[in-house]
Amino acid sequence: QKEVEQNSGPLSVPEGAIASLNCTYSDRGSQSFFWYRQYSGKSPELIMSIYSNGDKEDGRFTAQLNKASQYVSLLIRDSQPSDSATYLCAVVMNRDDKIIFGKGTRLHILP
């Protein structure tokens, strides 16, 4: 199993709908989880962090964490064309405190 796995996409979502991005990780003891947004040709930008089971909301973004299932997700409500980007999931591994990134999911919001 890869350490951090994401579906590469592209995930196409109509404008105004909810976009759901998923990520699974292998290290059961991991405690810190992050979502980065990366526009084409640009650098990653941290948009969400989550450390506890449950939901964390920030504006149109909601991060969801389920440690028992080793699963973290990002929901984007009222999707906008400007949300079109690659979303990277990052996990700090419990075994060595290293941050491991998934390869990202390409999201395309259809106008």
Place this chain on the structure above:
Amino acid sequence: DAGVIQSPRHEVTEMGQEVTLRCKPISGHDYLFWYRQTMMRGLELLIYFNNNVPIDDSGMPEDRFSAKMPNASFSTLKIQPSEPRDSAVYFCASSLAGGLPVKQYFGPGTRLTVT
């Protein structure tokens, strides 16, 4: 603040040549990180510094790679000799005290092509 500054933005070199990438972190940030991003491997942490001292270089792929941080405002990543498989985008990032989980600010990256 100007953000994290990297130079050059693009570098094309021939196999066997030495390549030096440069980074100026955000003033006042204690941590500096070097990442490499490729389609095949995604974004990988190569090395990070705290207060100019290398803390973890286990991500450096091999001895051809070396990184230095002579002072708080400058770091270099050197590849000698370069190989085609080193072609990637190299990002530098910096953050305030707190280590990896703290928000990191990424530079624009250097796109390296080794022919």
